[in-house]
Amino acid sequence: MSVFTRSRKSTVLGGLALIGASALVLAGCSGGGTGGGDETTPATEERDLTLKIGTILPQTGTLAFLGPPEEAGVGLAAADINEAAKGITIDDIVWGDSGDTDNKAYATTIQKLISEDVTAAIGAASSGVTKLFLDDAVAAGIITFSPANTSLDFTNWDDNGLYWRTAPADTLQGEVLGNVVAEDGHKNVAVLYQNDSYGTGLNEVFQEVFTGTGGEIVAEQSYNTGDTNFDAQISAILASNPDAIALITFDEIYTIGPALIAAGYPAEDLYLVDGNLKNFGSDEKWPAGVSMEGAKGTTPAGPAPDTEFQARLNDWWVADGNSELTDYSYANEAYDAVILLALASLAANSTDAADVAGKLQEVSGGSGDGEKCDNFADCADIILGGGTADYDGYSGPITFDEHGDPTEATIGVFQYGADNLYTRIDL
Template structure:
C-alpha cells in the first residue's frame, strides 16, 4: 500500500458572521468554473470500491441513522448507475451499527469492517465514538469518513491522512449559536451539556462566542453518557434564573427539555444543537402539552435540501423495506461522502485507501485547480476526460483543507412551530 501523509495544523481562519442567519466558513482556495487543470485521460478503468458504514442504528443518536444510511445508499446507487461509463462500481455496502459510547456497538462493527476489507468506513456520527476506533482504522489503512463529526480534536489527529469529514468543526457551530443567542437579546444564559469531546467542545465554543458578544453564562452543568436522571443539573441551572438555556445533548433531550418545561421554564427559551434537533412533533417519546413553539436550534445544513433530492432519499429508503424518513439531518453530508470517495477513486484510478485519500482534497476543490461540477456524472466525465473535478455537493462547496476539514460550510438556523416541528429560518 502506498503511503499518503499530510501536515496536521489548525486552520480556523476565515470565519465571518452573516447576520443572525448563518455562518459561512469560506476557504481560500475555491474551484474554477471554467476549464481547470488537465491530465492525460485514462482510457479504461475496472474498479470495485468496497465501503462500509458505522452509523447509529441504536443508542442516543439512532434518530440520525436512517437519513445518513439513506444518503449512503442513494449515493452508491447513483455511482453504480453510471458504472458502464466510468468502470467504477461500489460493491455491496457492509452496513454496521456505531451505537453510542454507552452501548459500544462500534466494538463489533469496527473490527468487522476491517476484516471484510473495506476501503472506507462512513461514520461515526458521535465524535466521542469515532475517537474510540479511529486509531484502529488508521492502523489498518482504512479511510474513516464521517458525515457528522464536529469535534475540533480531529483537525490535529494523527491519522496518516485517512480521516475526513463533510461536517464542519464545532468551532463554527459554536460561533453561530453564540451569536444567534446574543442577537436574540439573551443576556444571562445557562447550558446543560454532554461530558464528552463533542459536548465539552461545543459548550466551550458557544460560551466563547456568547461572552464575546456581551452575554453571561450564569450556569454550565454537565452529565455523562448513559445518565438517565438530570434533576441535579436542572435544579442548578434554574436556580440561576437564566433567560435562556442551551441544551447540548443527544437523545437525553427527550427527558431534559420536558422536565425544564414542567418546572415552569418556557419552551420558547430553549436552544438546541445538531445532536438533538429533531422533529419532536412526530415522536411518540415527546410528551403531549410540552410546547417548543419559538425555540431555536442550529445544525450543519449546507444549502437548503432540494425537495426532489429528499424524495429520492425517501424512495431509496422505503425501497429497502423501511418506513418513510422522518428526518433528513446529515443525509446531504452522507451522500457527498460517498460521491467524493468514488470521484477520488476515479481520479486515482485505484481503490487503495491511501491512493483515494491522496485525491480527496483535489476532487473536493480544496486545491483550487478544478472545474466546478455538481453531480457525480458531471464530475466523473471531467475526470475521464483528463480534467480535474471540483465537486460542489448537497452539503455545500466542501473544499477540503489539508486536515480533511471542509472549508466551505454553512450552519443552518431552525425554529419550532406550534406543532413542535422545526423549519429553517436562515434562507
C-alpha cells in the same frame, strides 16, 4: 446496475429541516489528505474499479434518529455511481451499527469492516464514538469518512491522512449559536452539556462567542453519557435565574426538555443543537402536551434542501420495506462522502485507501484548480477526459483543506411552532 437496499424495520424519529444561511470559511489542520496516488496515471485511461465501502452509523443508541437519513445517503450515492457506469462500481456495502459510547456497538462493527477489507468506513455520527475506533481504522489502513463528526479534536488527530468529514467542526455551529442567543437579546445564559468531545467542544466555542458579545454564563452543568437523572443539574441551572438555556445534548433532551418546561421555564428561551434538534410533534417518545413552541436550534445543514433529492432518498430507503424518512439530517453529507470517495478513486485509478485519500482534497476543489461539477457523472467525465474535477455537492462546496476538514459550510437556524415541528427562520 447494482441496487442497494438497507432494511431496518424501525420507527424513524425527527423531521424535515429547512435550513438557514449562516456561512463561515473554516481552516484547520485535522490530519487527513495525504496519500500516495500515482500522479503519472494517464487521465484518459479506461477505469475498471470496484470500490468496497462499509458503514459505521447509528442504528441504535442516542443518535439512532440520524441512522436512516445517513444510510439512505450512502445507499443512494452508491446507486447513482453504479448507474453512471463510468468505470467504477460499488458492488457491495458492508452495513454496520456504530451504537453509542454506552452500548459500544462500534467495537464489533469496526473489526468487521477491517476484516472485510473495505477501502473506507462511512461514520460514525457521534464524535465520541469515532474517537474510540479511529486509531484502529488508521492502524488497519482504511479511510474513516464521517458525515456528521463536528468535534474540534479531529483537527489535529494523528490519522496518517485517513480521516475526513463533510460536516464542519463545531467552531462554526458554536459561533452561530452564540450569536443567535445574543441577537435574541439574552444576557444571562446557562448551559447544560454532555461531557464528551462533542459537548465540551461545542460548549467551549458557544461560551467564547456569547461572552464576547457582552453576555454572561451564569451557570454551567454537565452530565455523562448513560446518565438518566438530571435533577441536580436542572435545579442548579434554574437557581441561577438565566434568561436563556443552551442544551447541548443527544437523546437526553427527552428528559431534560420536559423537566424544564414542567418547572415553569419558558420554551421560547431554550436553545438546541444538532444532537437534539428533532421534530417532537411527530415523535412518539415526546410527552403529550409538552410544548416546545418558540424554542430555537442550530445544525449543520448545507444549502437549501432539494426536495427532488429528498424524494429520491426516501424512495431508496423505503424500497426494501423501511418506514418513510421523516428526517434528512446529514443525508446530504453522507451522500457527498460516498461520491467524493468514488471520484477520488477514479482520479487515483486505485481503490487503495492511501491512494484514494491522496485525491480527496483535489476532487473537492481544495487544490483550487478544478472544473466545477455538481453530480458524479459530470465530475467523472472531467476526470476521465484528463481534467481535474471540483465537486460541489448537496452539503455545499465542501472544499477540503490539506488536512481533510471542509472549509465552507452552512449552519441552519430553526424555530419550533405550536405543532412542535421546527421550520427555517432567517436571522
